[in-house]
Amino acid sequence: MRRILDIIKKRTGGQAKSTIPFRLNLLFFIVFVLFALLVGQLAYLQIVYGGKFQAEVDRTDKTVMTGSVPRGMIYDSEGRLLVGNSTENAITYTKSGSVKSSDIYQIVNRLTKYLTVEKTNLSSRDKADYILSAPGKSSKVVKQMPKSYRVNSNGEALSTTKIYANEVKYVEKQGIHLSDKDLQRATLFKKMSSAYSLSTVFLKDKGLTSREIAQVSEHLTELPGVSIGSNWDREYPQGKSIESIIGGVSTEQQGIPDDELNSMLASGYSRNDRVGTSYLEKSYESILSGTKSKREVQVGSNNQIKKSSVVYGGQKGGNLNLTINSKFQKQVQSALKEQFSAAKSAGITQYSDGAYVVAMNPKTGAILAMAGIHNNPQTGKTSEDALGVINRTFVMGSAVKGATVLGAMMDGVITPTNNTLADNPIYLPGTSVKKSVYPVGTFSSLSAIQALQVSSNEYMMALAMKEANAKYTPHSYIKMDSDIFSKLRGYFNQFGLGVKTGIDISGETTGIEGSTTNSSGQLKTGSALDLSYGNYDAYTLIEMAQYISTIANGGYRMKPYIVQSIQKTKDDGTKGALTSVTKPSVLNKVGFTNDELDVVRKGMYAAVHGSGYWTTATRLASLEPKVAAKTGTAQSFYYNPDNPSSDPPETVTNSLVTFGPYDDPNIAMAIVFPNLTSEKGSYPQLLAKQIYTDYYKLTGQK
Known part of the structure; x- marks a missing residue:
């Protein structure tokens, strides 16, 4: 050193x-x-x-949020409220952009101190999500999980999504036991978590007490996103029997139907908007839904809502005024139920689909009433089915013969002054004789008026054979022009048979055409004869109503409609100014002359007021003012959906078309009782008679 x-x-x-x-x-x-x-x-x-x-x-970003407005109401032709809105207070939640699950958890636990909600059916995943959202719970579970739940076989950390899925799996394995209050919290947590950013959901909108409203209102500062609002639901002051015509509205949970999602989102709708899902509610959605309110929301840099203000209060949905008088509608429904019950008591409805009726003004196309009963042959239970008038098809039978006769006159094979034909049955090889209900030889010949009076099938087949230039040898041979089906159907189509009527209710179907050739490609000549007297193609009842209205009004095929006008809603909820009125629409004019039409009208008058045993619609003869009608009976079969391979039992379908008063018609009707086991009873005539009686009394016609 x-x-x-x-x-x-x-x-x-x-x-x-x-x-x-x-x-x-x-x-x-x-x-x-x-x-x-x-x-x-x-x-x-x-x-x-x-x-x-x-x-x-x-910094704040301004975002415009839209809100729903009360849906428009629906009134009958006399101004009676058919469909309205019942408004109730609601607790709502608007989800901010950066809210975390743990934040929602805390809000939910605070909210349930003041609010009781109905528990929903929660999945184990829903419950696990709620449990894991508790502050610190997720990280605690991750530490407790087996290593295989956090890393893969190579020792690499799993993705966040996979780890969370394993957290849920781990919690479910441990067993989930939630109290009644926790289940309520989990229900709220699910609603709030599933909301889209800056969208509003209803946490409770039914049965909300004044105490709950007061307590939540007092603590809104500690419940970010929660507020007091209101919600609405459809109500039916005149009863729900009209609901099958009106249609339905989706719930907030259902939102926009999947098949219309893209188009409605592009039109400004939100996914959870309540929209019309069927029939009038759907057809007039843009009118009934109104214009959404607009709220400007200021979102801070932390994605929290800083300020909210209304910039447009929205416009309530427009109101629909219908052509239907609710009093008459109820009378029609009551009469239909009475006659179907009578048929049921007679033991002839075991295979029946139900019964349907529609009445319309033949001059304008305005629907006056429509009602339907659907019968389940397996259970015997019945239900309201007014829309069966536009979306169910039936082989109607002889009720279409007016179109057959007028088609033949337009084709030139008969004329108003030269229309008497021999009344002979048709004998084709390999099939039973084609004839009328009365015995062969009852009439040697018939005029067009007489043929309609007694409902001669032979006469209609003779017309078809003339139009087809048929060559016929009884029991052995018949040859027809290959265009006979298109010719007959072409005339029928002019009256509305076999084509859509254009009624302003969504869901209308069209008639069903039978095949024109057999498996060998040969023309089905026998079926062409069946078509001539209504025993082949199937039609909807609204098509039948349009057809008889065309005969009643002088040849104009009118477009049926059920909405007479559209009206604004004032701020106080009352009806405002009219925005549109439906004008009668002529779809086409059928090319017959007045003399040709007069033959058919007289034939339908004779079917009611003519003499003789085989006159077909005499149960309407006592009505004043007088009416005209044409009955129909078609052979049909009941196919059991539970046993489709079994031999179908043979049934009959009874139908009726009618108009009145005869001299100046203002009501036309079509009625069908399908798949009865007996044609006896004349239920369509008895139903029509009651409806005429009620209508004449209601409108003061004597």
């Missing part, structure tokens, strides 16, 4: 100097320089960019 000191002294001139103060000074100098640089940088940022950073802190 001494040796070392001697060497140092020699090199330093005899004195040893310490290096520690120099190192400390160097260190202090470096720290000073760094600190000075930091202060300079902070000063630079404060002076140059301070305003910019402050603006960023205070």
